[in-house]
Amino acid sequence: MTGDRPISRRRMLGTLGVLGVAGATGALTLSVPRRAGAQPFGLQETVQDGLKRLFGGRPIKDGAGVIKLDVPLIAENGSVVPVSVEVSSPMTANNFVKHIYIVADQNRIPIIARATLTPEAGQASVGATVRLGETGDVRAIVEQSDGGLLQVKREVKVTVGGCGG
Template identity: 35%
Template sequence: MSSPSLSRSGIERRALGAGLLAVVLARPARAERPGLREAVLGFTGGAEPAEGGVTLDIPPLVENGNTVPVTIAVESPMTEEEHVRRIALFNERNPQPHVVTARLGPRAGRARLSTRMRLATSQRLVAVAEMSDGSFRAASADVIVTLAACVEG
């Protein structure tokens, strides 16, 4: 016997409503993305990188942010005793602050990384190098973008 107040369509509506409520409640809150400084300190394990020894080559004015050339070079003899372990690139305003990390070793010959990236808008970029002695070096550059790329929402 079925109750007159609980018709099949009523049960389906309640189940659907409960399902939607479960989806809304189970959806995690949108986490704040780390800022530029937090991303850099996350890479360095909290150590402040020293300025110098790293060259960040990027055009200061970019007409189109869809494909921007970037080159990072680190002064190092690249010997077994003294070399660059990692080079990372961070940005201030793109959806993801950590752009790329390249792992190197003494066999790399030279510590140089070239790539292209998308820039959402005018912003600051920071390149950080981890040296074989555990120290960190950095360089930064400001870029003006006239036509933005990778904009969310």
């Protein structure tokens, strides 16, 4: 995290006043426009099929030292697992991280999320709370602006209830 400290709700409301954070509009639109050329996401597939679909046969190099993948070793609860990925990158117009993929090998839908970044992001750093169906590898796969692919992975052990509680 950055320098933001834990804040109380009171302070939060005060801060909201200063920063002018608005709530949701919650407006409903009636149709979802199909994005042209969008990759299909949310498919049930094996992780191998998913990676092949996304990257074809392109080689994925070891990203250790470049990608920092932060996940708990043990997920007390597989339904909310915080994953964060930070990539060392200058994030300039001709050298930046284009995509960060979060992948869980054992999930029925293994390609969990794709973040698409721009140099304006300033830093290639994203996070999401994800569902993990069972114990298995979580990967962060990075696609650089030159098309190069890097990945790191870590095993997360998912805990199932002790005795109902």
